[in-house]
Amino acid sequence: MTTTVITHIAGLVTNDPALGEGPLGLIEDAALVLDGETVAWAGPASRAPDADHRVDAGGRAVLPGFVDSHSHLVFAGDRTAEFNARMSGQPYKAGGIRTTVAATRAASDAELSANVARHLREALRQGTTTFETKSGYGLTVEDEARALRIAAEHTDEVTYLGAHIVAPEHADDPAAYVDLVTGPMLDACAPHARWIDVFCEKGAFDGDQARAILTAGKAKGLLPRIHANQLSYGPGVQLAVELDAASADHCTHLTDADVDALASGNTVATLLPGAEFSTRAPWPDARRLLDAGVTVALSTDCNPGSSFTSSVPFCVALAVRDMGMTPDEAVWSATAGGAAALRRTDVGRLAPGARADLTVLDAPSHVHLAYRPGVPLVTEVWRRGVRVV
Numbered sequence: 001m002t003t004t005v006i007t008h009i010a011g012l013v014t015n016d017p018a019l020g021e022g023p024l025g026l027i028e029d030a031a032l033v034l035d036g037e038t039v040a041w042a043g044p045a046s047r048a049p050d051a052d053h054r055v056d057a058g059g060r061a062v063l064p065g066f067v068d069s070h071s072h073l074v075f076a077g078d079r080t081a082e083f084n085a086r087m088s089g090q091p092y093k094a095g096g097i098r099t100t101v102a103a104t105r106a107a108s109d110a111e112l113s114a115n116v117a118r119h120l121r122e123a124l125r126q127g128t129t130t131f132e133t134k135s136g137y138g139l140t141v142e143d144e145a146r147a148l149r150i151a152a153e154h155t156d157e158v159t160y161l162g163a164h165i166v167a168p169e170h171a172d173d174p175a176a177y178v179d180l181v182t183g184p185m186l187d188a189c190a191p192h193a194r195w196i197d198v199f200c201e202k203g204a205f206d207g208d209q210a211r212a213i214l215t216a217g218k219a220k221g222l223l224p225r226i227h228a229n230q231l232s233y234g235p236g237v238q239l240a241v242e243l244d245a246a247s248a249d250h251c252t253h254l255t256d257a258d259v260d261a262l263a264s265g266n267t268v269a270t271l272l273p274g275a276e277f278s279t280r281a282p283w284p285d286a287r288r289l290l291d292a293g294v295t296v297a298l299s300t301d302c303n304p305g306s307s308f309t310s311s312v313p314f315c316v317a318l319a320v321r322d323m324g325m326t327p328d329e330a331v332w333s334a335t336a337g338g339a340a341a342l343r344r345t346d347v348g349r350l351a352p353g354a355r356a357d358l359t360v361l362d363a364p365s366h367v368h369l370a371y372r373p374g375v376p377l378v379t380e381v382w383r384r385g386v387r388v389v
Contacts, residue, residue, distance in 0.1 A: 065129025077103025
């Protein structure tokens with residue numbers, strides 16, 4: 001195995017408090033040693049061990065590759081007209097998903113796979129090295145299964161979201177669609193997915209339907225996560241905690257009981273500021289969650305309708321500016337927090353034994369992600385010990 005030492009790092013975010021200062025485990029004037037695909041050592045540059053190769057970071061900041069734990073990339077079509085109308089005063093509603101469903105059903109496998117690959121290259125250039133993506137734009141047994149097969153060509157973190165909305169064919173009989181999602185569709189999709197998700201919201205699925213869907217998925221070996229409390233107050237967050245879901249995503253409208261539930265369980269609150277930016281909705285109150293002791297993740301929610309961004313740095317800047325997070329908290333949530341939302345310990349940190357996924361900024365500190373919003377600061381990306389950007 002070949003070793004590489006990266007030296008002259010101005011600020012190294014390890015996310016291991018045992019290695020450096022604060023929750024970020026920040027080490028100044030640092031070095032990092034990679035042994036093949038994993039991190040072998042992290043510490044002050046003055047104590048760095050020898051390695052087969054030496055790379056000079058040039059006084060730049062290094063942090064773990066971003067972990068984007070919520071995206072919807074298996075889709076076709078365009079919803080520019082909907083976005084334009086929304087920015088002109090029309091409210092966001094869940095029903096716009098049907099536009100993408102029609103386009104996705106009509107697309108070929110090759111077209112869908114190429115679209116996923118294009119958006120993942122875009123995300124990689126912005127520092128994302130681990131990502132989750134979902135089905136949810138097919139809503140038939142065949143189309144949901146093929147979406148998951150396509151997603152699995154690109155990532156191990158694949159989520160079955162047949163319960164995105166009620167399929168148009170079942171608009172008059174939602175119960176029959178729930179039976180389909182928990183029956184034949186689940187049977188066809190479970191072999192291709194790790195996770196099961198449901199959009200628990202007015203206009204999509206209520207609490208009882210969501211419980212039935214997630215429970216059926218758990219019985220098939222899929223791990224639950226849930227779109228919860230995005231557009232209104234509802235049962236989604238407390239259902240997530242009840243079912244030990246890895247993540248409750250959006251968390252925009254929360255009662256005190258919702259916050260208490262998240263603080264008492266293992267469910268991560270995944271905040272998706274791109275959705276609020278793109279729908280002019282109220283911002284999630286990250287400060288309230290963090291002060292209560294809730295684990296928070298930041299993700300892009302990249303999708304063609306309500307958050308068409310693949311940029312985690314953009315979401316970090318939004319979280320700091322509009323959601324009450326400090327720069328340190330936002331960076332932690334976009335790396336270690338995302339890993340927690342996927343129940344991963346091998347990514348989201350740069351400590352011995354972790355996967356050697358790292359992002360190098362053309363800046364001396366991770367704080368520049370919020371300090372210089374919109375600037376393409378990511379200058380290098382390493383995945384599994386190999387420089388890929």
